[in-house]
Structures are given as structure tokens and as C-alpha cells.
Amino acid sequence: MSFSQKLAGKYIVSQKRHSVFTILSITAAVLFITVILILFASFWDTMKNANRERFPWHATIYNISAEEAEILRSSEFVAEVEYITFQSTSGEMQSDTNVLFTPDIHDPATLIRNLLCTPEMEMNGEPPPAFLINQQLLDFELIGIKAKANFVTVFSVLYIFIFIFIICARFIIDTAFEISSKEREMQFGILASLGASRKQIVRIILWEGIILSLVAIPTGILLGTGISYIIFDSVISTDILLSFLEVERTAAVFSAPFVYMAAAAVTALIWVMLSAYGTGMRFAKKPPVEVIRRSGEKIDKVKKSRILGKLGGIVGTLASRNVRRNKKRFVITVVSITLSFALTVIMTSVIDYTDDVVKYYQDSDEYISPRYHYLAEYRPNGNADKSIFDMKFTLEDMKKGYELLEASGCMVQMNSFLSCRVDNNDLALHSEIADYYEAQGFAELDIKYYNEDYYNYIFSGEPPVPYSELRGGNYVVCNNSEYSDCLPGECVVDYKTDGSFSGTFTRYVTEDTLRPDDDAELIEHFSDETGRKFYWVSGEIKGNIVANGTRLNGGSDAYTGIELIGCEEDFFDIAKEDSRNLCYGEYYMILNEAQLRDVERTDRAVNEYVSGLEDVVIWMDNVDMLINTQRFNRAFTVLSVAIIILITVIALINEVNIISTGILNRRREIASLRALGMTKGQLTGMTLIECGSYSVISAIATLLICEPLALFINTKFVTGQEAGAPQFSYSTPVFAVLLILIPIFVAGVAATFASLSGFGKNSISEEMRAIE
């Protein structure tokens, strides 16, 4: 055993506290890297598995002969061939050839062409055989040059993540070494004056790192693997994979490849070496006498801190000077705390913002509008397979469907509207609206008849007139908030509401349902495959406009941008006159707030209920989208929180160590202070002020950083979006910052007391001697 190994071993044993801390630090570093690598490997293998389950071959070649399949089989790059013949619907014999390639193939497409295209075929201008490459499977199995290129791309994106973790790891390890060696600086100085070369000093620290790594790295890998398994398992159990990647739970495989573990170990070992080397070199570069004389900790300038001096008297002054005596250490601590603060603050805003954005796009999309959560259809009496124009609904049928769906517990609205042709003169709409309609080539308005629930819902409980006032042919003119910018908005406001209107409503009917008294207009372009013609028939409708309003809840028809709203009973009155084709048997189903609170359970209940009903189908389920969005947000939140916790923990570790070693390094000095008559209370006060200044300065730095950062995010990523899109709203989270201040301060205090506790045991003179 060389003397450097021997010394390293002795240091480890004699400085247990530091050794344990260094082991913990290396373990944490290895753990972080292991977790991210193993999660990557597991998701990769899961995707590979899922793709294999979907289609287990690398390529399929269509309609080649058995001989050609043999040619494929004999290639060194082909591992397996499956040749299947079958009869097509038109009676021809056809073949599918499924192929698996060997891992060392360069480009599957080129190989197939090279093998199956003879020069004669080329001369005769025969096309090469058609084939399909299962690139996804190749990608995940890393076969072929494209897959390898793809892997590099994916991995380099992932590397940004890994990089953050690795840098964090480096930071942790380096601090550990810096701290544990700093305490022995003087001893290194003595060694140097006895003739230890730079190399030898570096080697002592290196050996120490290696010995500690022997414990720390396997521990880190084991813990990391365990934690990855827990994370992976809980992600799988949320069905996030299923929703976003369409991967079945059964395809999920946890894989912890040895290479990745080795990579984590090697990275950590390199960091340990670099840290040990860097630390060793720092000491070795100074002339030994400087280190022995303890002039390493140079205090060139001591500024007075008036605030702390005023607040804490001599104790405050001492504390403020202590905080400043080692700038590097101070900066490291403050930066890491600030970083975790700032990340927390920004992440919180980002989570809110993504939530808003998702909601916004959900709202603006016609199909996933929260206007309704399900679109259900009721098609009784053999209507199930008929086209919408052939269906025969009675009013009773429609009411029946309505009752059935209402029993599901949802708010239900019949999709019942009349298209109303408006006579511009009769309808006392503002002339600008009329002009707008004319310019757009529209001459009609939608009239919608809502039930009370739904009526209140679209105005978010603040309807322009109570529902009861609509009864008896009264209507509300309503512009849809989403499309108000295509209307001169103020004209709606100016609009006099006391006019009455009359118009013609229209509907489509087929020839055979046309009645003699219908004033029918043939619309040719509606004729279907069998050549049936469609007619546009109209009827009279009269009403009074009693109010105007703006729809508050959700988007609506892109077709008009304006609608008349009447009440359900009036609809039934009109429908009585002519019940055919007014009813589609379509129902919007809307969840109320209570149901939305536990949307997953509600969704299950509704689907279960509806599946038990005959003649009712849900053919548009917006709730799935909603659930997925919620899950995504949840996953994003969990990930962000995990990263924040990680960085906070690193900051805490650094803080605790810096504070406690700061105290331990100054044992002699503190002992002198006590010899001069400083009480334990004063001593505690002094160190508490030190901890406090870390927290306070970091908090201030956070606030100073976050404001510009939020501005940056807004100008860089948010502006330039369409008008009306949600803004990244950042409000200075003074409260949140104060909240994180607490653990930081508490950790500091705990570290202080832990390090000071040893002082009581020794007498002051022992304490002063201990250093020599």
C-alpha cells in the first residue's frame, strides 16, 4: 500500500462526518444519473415492445414470388422470412413476404431493391416490388442507419435533461470535496513542506474519492434502479402511456441495462476524479507556507454592513463579515438557493400557463368545445342505419330520448334548431348587421330553442332576461363571444330590443316526404348516390325580440356568429306544426361543475349508463380529451415538482454543509471569541444571522431574477400568438418565496445547532488546541 492510499484511508476513517457526506453526495449524483438513464431505457423498450406487438416484422413486400422470397432469405442481412399466399377479394393469388433484418443492415429499402430488382427488370421498365418498411420498429430496435440517426437525435434531446442532472451531480460532488478538503488544507500544507509533490497530494484526495466511490456508486445505482422502478410503475399505472402513445399496459417493460448503469458509474467516477484533481491542484498550487499560515482564506477588504450592524450590534457585524469572508462559498450557496427559488416560481407560473393554453385551445376548437361533453344520438324504431334525411322521428321520440339521457345525470340539450330566413326589413336588426350578412352572402339566422338549464348555462347564470320571459314567442338576439370580432360589436349593443320579427324557417326534405302545401325549392346539390332529390321547404315564424346578450359559455356556430334564442316550449309549438326533420334525435350532454370535479368517475358512469340503453349511442366523447389533458397537466406538474424538489434538495445540501463546515473551520476562531467572553447565546445569534442572510439574499435575488425572466418568457414565447390567447401571467409570488424561505432558514438553523453542539463538550482551551 502506498503512503497516499494509507493516508487516504486514514482521512476517511478520521473524518467520518465528511466521509459520510461525500458518500451521500456521490450516491445522490449516481442516483440522479441512473434514474434518468434507466427511465429512458425502460420507455424505449416499452415502445419497442409495443411496436412489436402491433406488427412484429421489419418489412412487408407485396406480391413477390416464392423464388424471390428465397433470394431474400439467403441474404446475410436477413434474419427471418415469412412467405404467405392468399386469395384476394377479386380472386387473384397474392403474397405477403414479411422480413426481419439483422442488426448490421445499413438501409433496408436499398437492400430490398438491390435484391429484388434485376437489371432486366430495370431495362424493361418494370417497377420494383411494392414494400412497406416498419420504420417505427426498426427505430426502436436500432436497426439500420436511419434508426441510428434517429437514436442520436432522441438521445441528444434527452441529453439536455441528462446534462442538467449531470451538472447537478458535478456540483454536489465538487462541493463535497471542496468542503472536506478545505478543512484539511493546513495538513496538505504540512505535507507539501515535508516534500509531498503536487501529484502526491492530488493522489491522496483521488484515493479518498475512489475508496468512497466504492461504497457510493453501487449504492447509488441500487437506489437509482429502485426509484426508477417506482417511478416507472406509477407512470404506467396512470395510463398516461395508453393515452399519449397508444401503448398498452401489457407492453410496458422495466429495463435496467448494464451499459446505462455502467455509464452512470463511469460519469460519477469521472466527476469524482475531476473534483479530487481540481481540489488537490488548488492546494498544491499555493506555496506550502501560505497554506500553513492559513493565509489561503484571504480577506482583502472587510466592508461594514450597516443594516446588520445596527440590527445585531457586534454580533450582527461579526455575522455579516463571516458571510462575506469566503465569496466563492457564499456565491455557490446563494446561487443554488436562488436557482431553486426561481425555478419554483417560474414553474408554478408555467404550469398555470399551460393549463390556460390547453383550456384555450380546447375552447376554441369546434369539436372539443366544452359547449358539450358528449354528443349522443337516439335512433329508435329502426332509424339506426338510416341517413339523417330519411329518419322518422315523432316529437314523442325526441322527448323520450331527452328523458333517457337526462336520467344519466347530465345536463341535456336537444340539438334542435330552425334555420330562419330573415327578411332584413321585417327583422329590426341593426342595418350594419344586415349589411354584414349580405356581404357574407348569408340571409339566414339560426334560431335555437333551449331548455332552461342550458339557457342559463350558456350565459353562465346571467341571462339577459329570465327564461320565463321567453315563453310565448320571445327571443334573445345573441352574438357568440368567440366570433364577435367578425361583427361590429357595438351595433349589437345599440340594437333596439323591442322589435318583432317574422321570417321563414327552412328545412330539407326528400321528394317523398314533400307535402302539397310546402313551398318547396329544389336544391340539386343535395341529391345523394341513389339520385334522390332534396327540397328546401320553408314555413313562417314570428316572434318578438326581447333582449340581446352575449353568450358567455363556450363557442358556438362558426356559420353565423349570431343566433336567436327561444325557449323549448315554443319549439314544441312550432314542431307540432311540422314535426318531421325538425328533430335530429341529437342531444348535447353537459357535465355540471360537481361532475367535472371527478370527471374520470363521471365519465365511467355516463358511459356505463348509456351503453345499457338501447338505440342510444355516444358518438362524440369530448370528456376523453378532457381527461387526457388533465392527465398530461398532472404528469407535467409531477415532473416539474420533482425537478424543483431535486434542485431544492441540492441547494439545501449545499447550504447545510457550507454553514456547518463554515462553523467547524472556524473552531479556533470561535473558541477565541468565547475565550474573550462571547456567550453561547451571542454565538448562536451570530450564526443565525448568517443563516438568515443566506435566505434573505437568495429571496431578493429570486425576485430580481423572476420578473425579467417572466418578461422574457412573455416576449419570447407568448407574444405573436393569436389575439385572445392566454397571456403568461406572472405575478411576483412574494408569498411563495416566503414559503420556501422557511425550509432554507430552518435547514440553516438545524445545521448551525448540529455543528455547535460539539462545542459544549470541549473546553475552550481544548477547542483551541484541537487545531494544532
Added chain:
Amino acid sequence: MDILRTEDLTKVYGKGENEVRALDGVSFTVPEGQMTAIIGPSGSGKSTLLHLIGGVDKPTSGKVFVNGEDVYKQSDKNLAVFRRRHVGLIYQFYNLIPILNVKDNITLPTLMDGRKPDETRLVQLAEKLGIADRLNALPSQLSGGQQQRVSICRALFSNPSLLLADEPTGNLDSKNSREIIELLRMSNKEFRQTMLIITHDEDIALQCDRIIAIEDGRIIRDEVMK
């Protein structure tokens, strides 16, 4: 033959207003086997001079020759080798390695040199210095006088060309001081060890072959006694 020669040795600490000329153009030579006392008021630059000779500091200007070789012309690595083979340093505060026992402390420079320590020499030397029965103790288990004996033993063990002692008795009572000086004189006689001793104690200085007095970084007196 001169074992040590300094040429115009100067050391300046700090810059501008804070500039301190700790050593200002010191030149002298020491022949082999001479025991030299360096005296002077506190802050006069004695320690600085000793450190520069011992290769543990860097001069601002000037040169140090040991055995005819320019000490600070060497690479860092060779400087380390120089320290472990040619110089034995004794400090006022012993500077032992607290985690190593006495034996390991003494043999450390040899171990660092990659050589096997000579056990018989260790025992002989330890017996002479009166610490033979404490070889397995840790420094913290020794008295100040014993610790200083260990540090002298460490300095003598590799048989260096130069023994440099910075107030070796400054921290000891008069009985221990006398014993330590006896030991140093004994090794000077017995091994023809060249020595430079910084001291405030006139008695000690008078026992030396030569006294160099320093003030404000300059040699103000240089007397050969015998």
C-alpha cells in the same frame, strides 16, 4: 564547501500602500556543519528567510542555492523532492499530521519518496530523542515537548543537508527547551548536520557557531563565534 548560499534574497508581500518588504536583499553563505542562529525582533523577516531557504515559499527576487543548486529554478516536482530529501523543517507549532501515529509521522517524507524507511535508524533516532516508547501514539496524546521531539526526529530522519528550525523552543518550558537544544547540538556534532535556528533565546544563540541578526528584512550583524 558552502552548503547554502543566498543571493540578494527579497520577499515583498502585498502591493502599493500595503506593501511589506519582509526580506530585503539578503545574501550570505553557510558552510557544511555550521550551526547558525538567526535572531531579530518579531516581524523582522526571520521566518520568511527560513521558508525561502526551505523551499516552501517563493522569493520575489534573488536566489537560494543549496548544494550549489538553484532551488527555485527547479520544477515544482523537483522542488517537492528537494524538500523531502534536502531540508528538514521544524516549526514552533510542530505541525505533525494528527491522524498519523508518531512512527508514520517520522517516516512520512521517506514514504513519500517511495523508499522503505530504515527501521533501525528510526529506533536509534527515537531512542536518542527519547520518544522510542511513544512510536505508536497519536500526536494529540503527546506533550508539547514530546511533539517537538517527534518533529525534530522527522526532520532528521531522512538525513537532510539542512535543518531549519523556526523558534523550536518558543512554545516550550525552559527544561524542555534546554533538552531540545541539547538534542539539536548533539545531532549537529554527531551527524555534522548543518542547521539554521531562529530563536529569541540569547542562551541558545550563544551556543551556536554563528549568529546572524536581522532587522527590517536586512542582515545587520553576522558574527562567527568559534
